[in-house]
Amino acid sequence: MKKIFILLLILLAFVSICPADTIGYLFRIRFESTSDWATLEFPDATTPVVPDPVVLDIDVVADSSEDGANIGVFYITRSDTAPVIVDYDCFLSAIPETGLVFNSQKGDWGNVHITFSNLNSEMPHCPNMEFENNGSIPDDPTNQRTFVVPHDFLTEDGPIVLPTDPWTTDRLILAFYYPWYGSPSGPTGYWRHWEPENHYASTHEPLLGYYDSYSPEVVSQHISWAKESGIDGFICSWWGPGTFEDGALDVIFSVADTSDFLISFYIETCGIDAFPESERLHQFIHHFNYLLANYRLHPAMFRIDGVPTLFLYNRPLSLMPLESWALLRDSLDYDAYIIADLLSLLVLDVFDGYHTYNPCSTPAAELAAKYNSASLAARYQHKLFAATILPGYCDTIIRDPGLTVDREDGAFYSSRFEIAAASEPNFILITSWNEWHEGTEIEPSVEYSYQYLDSTRSFHDRWDIPTSIEQKAPEMPTSPEIHIYPNPFNSSCIITIGDRCMRPATAEIYNLQGRLVAKGLPQTDPYKIVWIPDEKLCSGVYFIRVQTKNGRTTTKKVVYLK
Structure with missing residues (x-):
């Protein structure tokens, strides 16, 4: 019974420390093309047993095309045949016994060279695997060739715990807020955005009536309602200096300051698309500096690690290439984090995080896969990921034919929360x-x-679990504090017991199956225990269970890279 209890304890610790989506196999695909278009696809990825590889990072190694290639997840397109080389870091939780099947498709011009590298270990034992798709195939405009990467190649030195570096933040719920409404009876003095002749251009009728965004009473009621429902802040739609939305900010920040409520901006910026492309960068720099100069120090400004944080809508994002946005980041007068509206790994090369504004048309299963992949990639790259939910959608009052996604009496909203959380x-x-x-x-x-x-x-109460639990100071720690260095390791590691009252201690090593693989480890002093793995042990994840003289225990994972 004692062995069974220990096994269950280890497995529970493993589950809590290592989410299922972080245990698997890491590999890199180098995609080299001189064709005008080329793609890779994984036909087995239609079943849950063989999911699509999660792309964690994209690195454009070389792009010699004249106008710059259009690069995405497993595709390269451009107008010429100059060499383009892209690296994709990929992760899979399971590899089919028959190997990983993929198709290479390309245009009639040029050639494609594909290289797979096993990244399960810093010092891989197996050489790279290379595949060629050259020339054209008669009567096949896609020039498709099918290849198989052997199971043993991808699983060598695995499975591993994916080495992530999550950006730890408070769990917050933020809502997009539109301060663009005006009414004749409010401070604005005229109708704005409400259109009386067209059902006030409103799909539904506000309980407050057709209000004015400049009214302190309206803003106060909004923030009061939001706080009561567990919302931590508003992301205010902002269209540039001197615009109507800009004029509403003083009221919004004033009310938020007295309500312990956060305010950020959604950069939408009207008019910049009218400028020549050569002048847009200057205009955007001016807009960002304007906001940061006026609000970065305001107590209600939304900050991460003390840095003001803004959100960028997809429309302005699309007005400049990412290279120009990188220049903007280097040219601002003030530090700022920017979370962009595009779940693209190339966006993470420039911005601090990503989100999507409107996923209403994305089916539930597809959205879950997209959010899970985006989150894992963000954790892998130490970036921020914000998952968006919405109650439904209906814009037929302002667009013809428009789009309607039914609210399903709240079921749609609930399902999107479950996916996001x-x-x-x-x-x-x-x-x-x-x-x-x-x-x-x-x-x-x-x-x-x-x-x-x-x-x-209800969502807030279920999701808002503190990121760190407040620790009270008991007379005696309930378990020993231990540190393992180095971790991962390849020859030996040192286990240090942090609490003097817990020494001396003994350590046992278990594998993923809960089998004891080492015990009676030597101690260099009362504070340290050394583990030198037996040469027969394979690389992988192991658990070190330390027990003190008073019977208290702690279990921690360690990664052994042979």
Whole structure:
């Protein structure tokens, strides 16, 4: 019974420390092409047993094309045949026994060279595997050739715990907020965005009536409702210096400051698309510096690690190439984190994180896979990921024919929350608090009353688990504090017991199956235990269980790279 208990303890510790999506096999695909277009696809990835490889990072090694290649996940397109080389770091939780099948497709021009490298160990024991797709195939415009990467090649030195570097933040819920409404009875003095002749351009009717965004009473009610429902802050739609939305910020920040509520910006910036491409970078720099100069020090400004944090909508993002956005980051007068509206790994090369604004049309299973992959890649690269949820969508009041995604009496909203929370994001974003034109609002309405605020409160209570648990100081620690160095290691590691009252101690080593593989380890002094693995042991994940003289235990994982 004691052995069974120990095994269960180890397995429980393993599950809590290592989520299932971080245990598997790491490899790199180098994709070299001189064709005008080339793609890779994994036909077995249609079943849950053989998922699509999760791409964790994309590195453009070389791009000699005249106008710059269009590069994405496993595709390269351009207008010439100059060499382009792209590296993809990939991860799979399981490899088929028959190997990983992939198809290479390309244009009639040029050639494709594909190299697989095993990254399960810093010193891989197996050489790279290379594949060629050259020339053309008669009567096949895709020139498809099928290849198989052997199971043993990809699993050599694995499985491993994926080496991630998560950016730890508080778990926050933020909602997109639209301060663009005006009414004749409010401070604005005229209708703005509400259109009385067209059902006020509003899919539903606000419980507050057709209000004015410049009204302190309206903003105060919004923030009060939001806080009661577990929302930590608003991301305010912002269209440039001197715009109507810009004019609403003083009221919003003033109310937020007295309400312990956070405010960020959604950079939408009107008018910049009218400028020549050569002038857009200067305009964007001016816009960002304007916001940061005026609000970066405000107590209500949303910050991460003390740095003001802004969100960038996809429309302005698309107005400049990523190289120009990188120049903007280097040219700002103030430090800022920027989270961009595009779940692309190339975006993470330039920005501090990513999100998507409107995933309403993405089926649930596809959205779950997309969010899980995006989150894992962000953790791998020490970047931020925010998962967006929404209650539904209906823009037929302002667009013809428009699009409708039914709210399903709240079921759609709940299902999107479950998907978002399961992906382990840094933040959950809500589209939206009050985008009444597109029917995504959760603000109380005549049709739904407080239904969606109540749901949001429930989401908050289930998701808002503290990232660190407050520790009280007991008279005696309940378990020994231990440190393992180095970890991972390849010859020996040292286990240091941190609590003097817990020494001396003994250590036992278990493998993933819970089998004891080493015990009676030598101690260099009362503080340290040394583990030198038997030469017969394979590389992999092991668990070190330390027991002190008073019977208290701690189990920690260690990665052995032979």
